[in-house]
Every structure is written in C-alpha cells, then in structure tokens.
Amino acid sequence: MFRLFPILIVLCFVSPIAGMAKVVDESEIDQQVREVAKMLRCTVCQTENIWESNAPLAHQMREAIRERVMQGQSAEEIQAYFHSRYGNYIMMEPPKQGINWLIWLAPFLLLFGGGALLWREVKGWVTKTPAPQPLPTLDQTSRRRIERELHENQ
C-alpha cells in the first residue's frame, strides 16, 4: 500500500492537468468553429452568418465545421469546401476575384471620381471669378478736402 502512495500522489496532480488540457482543446475548437462560421453566410437567412443563425441548416453547418476542425482541417480548407458546395453566395465577404473586384473597388473609385470632379468644378469657379479691381487713387484736391473735413470734425 505504501509503495502505491507516491503513485497516487502523482496521479492527484496529473489528473486535473489532463482534464484542463482537454478543456483548453475544446475552447480552441470552439474558437476555430466560430471564426469559420462567422465567415459563412446562412443560405436560408437574410444577411446572417452561420454562427449567429438559429436556422436548422445553420446548425448542421456548424456541426459540419466542427467535424472538419476536429479532423484537423484549416479554416481555408473548410471555407473552400463550403464554397465548392454553395458557391460565392455562401461567403459573407465576396472573394476578391473576377467581377467581384467591382464590389470591392467601386466605392473607392466613386469616391475618387467624385472628389476629382468636385475639385475640378471648384477650381473652375475660382478661376472664373474676376480679380478685384484696384481702387482709383485720390487726386490732390480730394485728399486735401478729406483732410480738412477730418480736421474740422476733431
């Protein structure tokens, strides 16, 4: 019995650590599932991702993601699988390729185009505004009259 005592002591310390290790793994899997699920659209919902949706299909998809994460597949591999089944529609962010570039670049192009147009128009207004005419210089008679009137008022 006394020979087993050291082994029991070791087991007392090791068992909880083994349990904790499992918990850490589970949370990592949950985190990976959440990351992937947030990138994928629930195909039967309105602009909702798989992670946030309560639809049965979204639930199945979360389970499918979890199974693939546990098989050791990367986020990219899992996304590629869903993309191969449902196409671009399932991606919350349209992939940066082909016609999709229009979606990504259009806001910046419109902003740049609008800005350039505005700058050009404003510049046109500025150049078309006539420069102020120089004031006519006072002749000697007028100057003397003004000085006299100012002197009288003081």
Next chain:
Amino acid sequence: MTRTTQITILVVLFALLALFYQGLWGDPRHIPPVLVDTPAPVFKGPDVESGELLSSERYKGKVIVVNFWASWCQECKVEHENLLRLYDEFKDHPEFVMLGINYQDEIPKARAYLQRYGSSFPHMQDVKGALAIDFGVYGVPETFVIDKQGIIRHKWIGPIVDNVYANLTQNVLTPLLQRADTQVRPYDPTT
C-alpha cells in the same frame, strides 16, 4: 464641365442603374447551382425502411434521380405523387435508378410518411444532414439528376410539379437515358 465628362457621368449612372435593375427585378430565389456539371458526392447510409446499407458505388454507370425530402416538409407531400409517377415511368429502363434522401428527420416519422403516401424506390437516411451539405442543399424538397458518368446534370429547388415534371422527364431524363455512352469516366468524388 466638358462634353466628355458629361458623357462619362451618364455612362456610369446608366451602368449603376442596370446593376440595380438586375438586382431588384431578378428572382431572389434563383441562386446559381455550382454543383451542376461537377462530380456528384459519394454517399453511403442505411435505408429508411429496411436499414440495408445503400451507397453510390452500387449505382455507378446509371442515371440517378436523387430527391431530398422530409416528413415535416409540406411541399414534399405535394410532389410525392409525381415522384411515384416518375419512378413508374422509368423503372423498366435498366440504367435508371431513383433514390430518396430523408433529410433531418426522425426515422419512425419518415417510415410512417412512406407508409401513408407510398414508397416504390429506396430512401436513404441523412439524419445529421451531412450529405445534404455535400450536395449543397438549401432546403427540401430538392432534386438532382446524376448522369452515367457520375456527373450532376440537373438540380431543381422546390416540388416536382406541372411543367417542372414535364421538363425533368422530357428534357433531362429521357436524353440522359438515351445517350449511348455508358462507359463510366473515372473521377475522384472526394475532391
């Protein structure tokens, strides 16, 4: 503002209007099926009624109609009679196979459904819906037609009724069954 600038702005505005038009007046239910013309997923699972193992391997070299359904699905009830009619119409063709996939259902309810509405072709269980995801299914009912080479040639979302039935039988199934190329093209369905 020069004439060129005005024309450019007009062209951009018309292009945007065309995009909006396409987005607003298009059919929102139409989602391009990406799996058509690609190899069908491999499948394996127990028969709903007998429990016997069914697999895609068994149906190689045949034209397969795969129909996803569930006992809780109202539209599946609408099309069920047509599915039985479809099977009756083509069952004597040696290269025709029809398979129902029972999607996310309880087996007793699925069996009761088949007893009530009739069953003439096998139905495979897909309780977790994993096979449905492999097939890119959005909901039930959905029907796929797989050719003799194992390539998905047709997909229909919704019940097989009226014109859909006519189109499926006349324009999809009949030509595929009449095609002489029975040689199975090797492919890797896992990719």
